[in-house]
Amino acid sequence: MDSNDIVAPFVLKTYQMVNDPSLDAFIRWGPGNNSFVVVEPLEFSQRLLPAYFKHSNFSSFVRQLNTYGFRKVDPDRWEFASEWFLRGQTQLLKNIGRKRQTQTRNSNRIDEDEEQDDMATEIARLKQDQKALEQELVGMNKRLEATERRPEQMMALLHKVAEDPEILPRMIVDQNQRSKRLADKKRQRILNPLLSSSPEDTPCMSWPPSTTTNGGHVVNFGGYSPEPEVTPAPEYPFSLLGGGF
Numbered sequence: 714m715d716s717n718d719i720v721a722p723f724v725l726k727t728y729q730m731v732n733d734p735s736l737d738a739f740i741r742w743g744p745g746n747n748s749f750v751v752v753e754p755l756e757f758s759q760r761l762l763p764a765y766f767k768h769s770n771f772s773s774f775v776r777q778l779n780t781y782g783f784r785k786v787d788p789d790r791w792e793f794a795s796e797w798f799l800r801g802q803t804q805l806l807k808n809i810g811r812k813r814q815t816q817t818r819n820s821n822r823i824d825e826d827e828e829q830d831d832m833a834t835e836i837a838r839l840k841q842d843q844k845a846l847e848q849e850l851v852g853m854n855k856r857l858e859a860t861e862r863r864p865e866q867m868m869a870l871l872h873k874v875a876e877d878p879e880i881l882p883r884m885i886v887d888q889n890q891r892s893k894r895l896a897d898k899k900r901q902r903i904l905n906p907l908l909s910s911s912p913e914d915t916p917c918m919s920w921p922p923s924t925t926t927n928g929g930h931v932v933n934f935g936g937y938s939p940e941p942e943v944t945p946a947p948e949y950p951f952s953l954l955g956g957g958f
Contacts (some may be wrong), residue, residue: 720806726765748794
């Protein structure tokens with residue numbers, strides 16, 4: 714027999730498995746009879762590979778297919794094809810040979826690089842997920858600590874009220890004064906830029922308007938009144954009116 718007519722043993726055994734109808738539960742021809750499908754990779758590895766190739770390593774079988782030029786044609790199942798691997802045309806099997814060693818090494822190197830890139834991407838994603846979980850855990854711990862402190866704060870307030878019944882009215886006055894002070898500051902921030910942006914428009918007026926005394930009383934012009942003096946509020950563990958509960 715001419716050496717060019719010899720079929721590689723791996724190719725021949727693979728064809729025999731695919732072409733055997735009794736093995737269709739494990740490996741069979743594809744719908745177009747120009748490819749084959751490994752239906753059950755686990756059963757295929759445990760039962761057929763030891764009988765035909767004296768090993769049970771499915772990954773090794775796939776690498777051998779790549780070495781002989783077979784390609785995976787369906788991303789969702791183990792379906793492989795070669796232009797010379799056709800049902801009933803055994804005369805074409807002789808055309809299936811090993812790839813050159815250089816091509817195989819380059820292909821393996823590309824596959825390894827892709828696997829490393831995928832692994833690096835997955836590691837980066839896992840780190841981001843871990844960081845997000847850690848931040849969420851910190852927030853939950855803070856909320857839990859705040860919830861645990863509330864009974865203590867309530868008891869402290871009740872103790873203060875028992876000692877000084879006037880504490881609640883003072884807290885209400887303090888809250889009102891702080892709200893008024895914040896509103897005055899906001900109003901001043903709005904008015905000051907408007908009054909100082911164009912001096913030519915108000916040549917004879919300064920802000921705030923000057924004050925004079927009349928019989929010992931302060932007279933204000935321009936509707937301006939000085940900010941009232943605010944008595945500082947007593948220090949309590951939290952503000953009853955400021956959302957402490």
